[in-house]
Amino acid sequence: MIKVRVCQWGFKEWWILFTALVSSHKKAPERLKDRLARYFHREIVLFNSGRAAIALCLQFVRQTKKGKTEVIIPRYICTSVIETIEKCGFQAIHAPVNDELNLDITALPAFISDRTAAIIAPHMYSCSADIEAIASLSREKNIFLIDDAAQVFGVKHAGSLLGTFGNAGVLSFAQAKSIVTGIKGSGGALLISDPELKRFVDDNVASYERNRVSFSRIVEFLCVYKWRGIFETAHYYLDRIKTLLQVNKPTDDYEPRKIAYLDAAIALRQVDTFNQRYSQTLQRLAIYQRELSQLPFLSLPQIANETRYVSRFIVRLASESPKAFRQYLKEHGVASKLTYLNGSKLYDGTADSGLLELPLQDISTADVQKVCNVCQQYSKHLTDQEVVENNNVTR
Numbered sequence: 001m002i003k004v005r006v007c008q009w010g011f012k013e014w015w016i017l018f019t020a021l022v023s024s025h026k027k028a029p030e031r032l033k034d035r036l037a038r039y040f041h042r043e044i045v046l047f048n049s050g051r052a053a054i055a056l057c058l059q060f061v062r063q064t065k066k067g068k069t070e071v072i073i074p075r076y077i078c079t080s081v082i083e084t085i086e087k088c089g090f091q092a093i094h095a096p097v098n099d100e101l102n103l104d105i106t107a108l109p110a111f112i113s114d115r116t117a118a119i120i121a122p123h124m125y126s127c128s129a130d131i132e133a134i135a136s137l138s139r140e141k142n143i144f145l146i147d148d149a150a151q152v153f154g155v156k157h158a159g160s161l162l163g164t165f166g167n168a169g170v171l172s173f174a175q176a177k178s179i180v181t182g183i184k185g186s187g188g189a190l191l192i193s194d195p196e197l198k199r200f201v202d203d204n205v206a207s208y209e210r211n212r213v214s215f216s217r218i219v220e221f222l223c224v225y226k227w228r229g230i231f232e233t234a235h236y237y238l239d240r241i242k243t244l245l246q247v248n249k250p251t252d253d254y255e256p257r258k259i260a261y262l263d264a265a266i267a268l269r270q271v272d273t274f275n276q277r278y279s280q281t282l283q284r285l286a287i288y289q290r291e292l293s294q295l296p297f298l299s300l301p302q303i304a305n306e307t308r309y310v311s312r313f314i315v316r317l318a319s320e321s322p323k324a325f326r327q328y329l330k331e332h333g334v335a336s337k338l339t340y341l342n343g344s345k346l347y348d349g350t351a352d353s354g355l356l357e358l359p360l361q362d363i364s365t366a367d368v369q370k371v372c373n374v375c376q377q378y379s380k381h382l383t384d385q386e387v388v389e390n391n392n393v394t395r
């Protein structure tokens, strides 16, 4: 089975994990902070998650924009962002997305009101949103802008790195991103552009505890990422049994903390090797684009016009059911993933429907070609079916 993997680690990442038995990696957070500060030319604060960075920004916004209650986000987004907004006492306002699944700048002004405190603009699966235009609109309307680069690293828009627009930027190092250290609160960063926010953050984060990487998180990461198959199934059922027996301890994985030493050490390595993964990903995407762009039953919303880096590969089906396609892929040895919220429902004319995720990270170009072959077979299967149906009608 060709799997949808959630990260690409080399030998060194596994070595860092292994040596955590004897080394604390205590210097890693400071090194990572310096590395990111030099890269982004921003003040950097490291956390255990991207949502911890967003939450701190929203706490600042509560203080500085009194009486404003709404935060605008794209309608298609990771649910953790919605949960964080609500936890911070704001109402999430869901604005439409464009074909690339990012905030639609033409629709955005209609969603801004006297109640708007902030806009969170992610770059879905690493595709850049129209962040320069969003930043200029936010400045004009005096709205706090979070350039949410949780899913992307090392991509520029209008000459500047994503994450550096607006008042603050956010990175995440959890699974299926560009930089991956683990799962469930395995790291994130706040990129500060606003000096007032910097003072607020300094006053608040000093009291944060340092996160620790638990043994169970490592086991879960290995089952979900590395071994998968029977281990993933066993892990799933073990978890269900624990829930039924009520021996599942409530976890506080996302309680805001400073990044764990081990996560910082792995993140540093992932940052240093990003360029290599970037070019390997581009090679895989070039194959997908060459082989799939002519197929009539699907479109490639992220790479329709150019081959560019994405961290996850999404296709859109205009008339077929993504779930039926998923089943066909599975029967032919290709795993796929349903997308956020209800994105894998039947296409209904909106950009956030008809979607399915195909394997991209950590697979060989031969496997990319195999996935393409199965997609081409499915296309032929649909055409043959159509011919049979037409013949039945004319008979």
Ligand SMILES: Cc1ncc(COP(=O)(O)O)c(C=O)c1O
Pocket: 048, 049, 050, 051, 052, 077, 078, 080, 081, 122, 123, 148, 150, 151, 171, 172, 173, 174, 185, 186, 187, 188
């Ligand atoms: C766009 C976006 N923002 C923020 C987050 C939150 O990141 P974390 O899981 O590190 O809290 C995510 C997580 O997937 C995300 O996709």
